[in-house]
Amino acid sequence: MNGDPPDLDRLDRPDLDRLDRLGRVDPPAPGVLDVALEVLWSAVAAEMLATAPHEQRRIAEPGAEEAAGQPRREDPSAP
Amino acid sequence: METDAVLIERSARGRPDAFVEVVRRHEVAVHGYLARRAGRQAADDLLGEVWVRAFGGRGGFDPAHADARPWLYGIARNVLRAHWRAGRPADQPGVVEAVDPWEDVIDRLDSAAAARTREMVGAVRALPPEEREVLLLVAWEQLTPAQAALVLGIPPGTARSRLHRARAALRPVLAGEGS
Numbered sequence: 001m002n003g004d005p006p007d008l009d010r011l012d013r014p015d016l017d018r019l020d021r022l023g024r025v026d027p028p029a030p031g032v033l034d035v036a037l038e039v040l041w042s043a044v045a046a047e048m049l050a051t052a053p054h055e056q057r058r059i060a061e062p063g064a065e066e067a068a069g070q071p072r073r074e075d076p077s078a079p
Numbered sequence: 080m081e082t083d084a085v086l087i088e089r090s091a092r093g094r095p096d097a098f099v100e101v102v103r104r105h106e107v108a109v110h111g112y113l114a115r116r117a118g119r120q121a122a123d124d125l126l127g128e129v130w131v132r133a134f135g136g137r138g139g140f141d142p143a144h145a146d147a148r149p150w151l152y153g154i155a156r157n158v159l160r161a162h163w164r165a166g167r168p169a170d171q172p173g174v175v176e177a178v179d180p181w182e183d184v185i186d187r188l189d190s191a192a193a194a195r196t197r198e199m200v201g202a203v204r205a206l207p208p209e210e211r212e213v214l215l216l217v218a219w220e221q222l223t224p225a226q227a228a229l230v231l232g233i234p235p236g237t238a239r240s241r242l243h244r245a246r247a248a249l250r251p252v253l254a255g256e257g258s
Contacts, residue, residue, distance in 0.1 A: 029119075
C-alpha cells in the first residue's frame with residue numbers, strides 16, 4: 001500500500017483468504033486491455049487537441065503577449 | 080516510483096497523458112473487479128468506459144490518497160450499476176437503487192464450485208448486500224476496510240462494522256471448511 005497505516009483487519013486474513021478462492025478469475029485475454037486503453041487514449045488526445053490549439057491561437061494573436069503580462073519578443077529578422 | 084496521486088494531479092495540470100500510467104498500473108485489477116461481478120465479457124466491454132469516466136472525473140480525485148485503486152473501484156462500481164440498470168426490464172424503473180445482481184454472480188461461481196465451497200457461497204449469498212460488498216472488497220480486491228469505505232462512500236467505521244458482522248456470520252462455515 002502507498003503509505004496507508006497498518007490495518008488490524010488486514011493482518012488477520014486467513015478466513016478471508018479462503019473466500020478469495022470464490023473470486024478467482026482468469027486474467028483478461030490478450031488485446032482486451034489494449035482496446036480499453038485505446039478508448040482512453042482517444043479521450044486524452046481529444047483533450048490535448050482541445051487545449052493546444054487554443055494556447056497557440058492565444059499567443060499568435062496580436063497583443064496577446066502583452067495582454068498576458070509578457071513583453072513583446074524582438075523580431076529576429078529586424079535590422 | 081511516483082504515486083498515483085502525483086500522476087493524476089499532473090494529468091489535470093496540462094499533462095493529460097500522465098493518466099495513462101495510472102491506468103496501466105491498475106488495469107488488470109480493475110478488469111478483475113468487473114469480471115468477478117459481471118463476467119469476463121461484460122468486463123471486457125466496460126473497462127474502456129471506466130477509464131474514460133475516471134479520466135473525465137480526475138479533477139475530483141483526492142490527492143491525499145496515494146493509491147488510486149479505491150477511487151477506480153468506486154468508478155467501476157458506478158459503471159457496473161449503470162450496466163445492470165440498463166439490463167433491467169423497462170417496466171421496473173422503481174427498483175434502480177435496489178440493484179443487486181448477486182443471484183447472477185452466484186450462478187456463475189456456483190457452476191464451477193466444489194460441493195464444500197457451495198456452503199460458503201450460500202452463506203455469502205445470505206449476507207445483507209451492504210455487508211457482502213464490504214466483505215468482498217476486502218477479500219477479493221485486497222483492500223483495507225478504510226479503502227473499502229472509500230469505494231462505497233461510507234465512513235471507515237461503518238465499513239469496519241459491516242465487515243465485522245459479515246465475518247461473524249461466515250465464521251461457522253469458514254471454521255468447518257478446513258476440517
